[in-house]
Amino acid sequence: MSTSPQVYVIHENPEWWAPFAAAFASADVPAEQWLLTDGSIDLSAEPPQGVFWSRLSASAHTRDHAQSKEYGRAVLRWLESWGRTVIGGSHVLEFEVSKVAQHAALRASGIDVPHTVAVFGTGDLKERAREFPVPFISKHNQGGKGLGVRRWDSHDEFDAWVDGPDFEASPDGITLIQEFLFAREPFVTRAEYVAGEFVYAVRVDTSAGSFELCPADACVVDPAAGTGATPAYPPFALRDEITADHPLVVQHRDFLRTVDIRIAGIEFVETIDGRLVTYDLNTNTNYNPDVEASAHASGPGEIARFLGGLLSSSSSAA
Structure with missing residues (x-):
């Protein structure tokens, strides 16, 4: 690891790194990956100086990295014990790996969730x-x-x-x-937040019946595979009509502030009976390149600026 303060991105899947590496480079923010796939930590040693962003994934076990969850718990607790700035810390990892935790926190914040x-x-x-x-x-x-x-x-x-x-x-x-939530139209919406603030919302087409909705190139699947159906819309498209003033977006921002989550993608569906139901919280959010190309702001770009600002603040205070 570098001896100079920088942003450390804690994860286990290098295939997701490219758009974030480009964003950090464009913002002139020094950053490096910290892959939790193997290794060790000296619990009595001081961690390097910098800002640590955890984007550990609930699906790590599908890449033969099932141990990354426990490895992450140990590393994040170690970093926090030394007072390091950690975005997506140990309490956030628990939301990432437990939909029960997500459901309980969302419901407690007054957000409509599925039975x-x-x-x-x-x-x-x-x-x-x-x-x-x-x-x-x-x-x-x-x-x-x-x-x-x-x-x-x-x-x-x-x-x-x-x-x-x-x-x-x-x-x-x-x-x-x-x-089962009966959608008013065949799509769900994923709202993206950085630094706790709304960035943009994405329409995710579900007309082919797929539940695998990861937006990144690294995990894209053919939405019509095995269904015999042709999607009615592009798999991912910007929803310009969803803004920071949307009532559910306001609820989401309040929720993220309450549970101290700074970077997230939150998914919801508009049902035929008029409900706005939030059903998933992603704390290691990825971004679709087609949406990024048409959006007024970039998810990775906003993250690079946010973490770069934290890095500058921590370096000035050191």
Whole structure:
């Protein structure tokens, strides 16, 4: 690691680094990756000077980095114990890897969230699912990229899946059963926030039925794969009509301030019965290049400026 103060970006997937590296370079902010895939830390040693941004992912286990969650918990606690400036710190990591934590905090802030039951293990999974009308959704508590999300149109089919060889447990053993949200139009919206402030909102097309909604080039999938459907709209497009004054955006900003999350992508759906339902919080947000090309501001650019400002402040105070 460098001996000069800089921004350290803590993560485990180098494929996501390029747009952020370009943004830091453009803003003239010194930054380097800190990959939590292997290694060690001396808990009695002082960390390097700088600003630390954690963008550890709930889906790390899909890249054979399941240990990165625990590695991250240790590193972030170590950094915080030395008083380092950490964005996306240990409390934020807990939101990233637990949809239960997200749901509880969003609901406590007065934000409309889907009716959800968390099932620990499989003992009463089938019984709890029958409390929901069809269709309903099952998903992993520790997800990411929409992995593990399934729609069920029959309780009997769900029962057979739970009892059969294709059942896929969440990495933490917690399965969520959730109401199916009937969207007014076939899209969901992802609102991006940096430094706790609104940057822009993205329309994410769902007409082909995919739940894998990661916007980055590194995790893009064919939204029509296996469906026989052709998407009605581009997979990701800017929603100019969603502004910082939108009532739900105001709620999101208040929520992020309350839970001390500075960088996030928050997903919501507008339902046929007029609800605005927030269903997912991403604390390691990625940005779609097509949206970035048409937006009035850049997500990575705003992050580089934000972290660069923190770095300048911490260096001046040192």
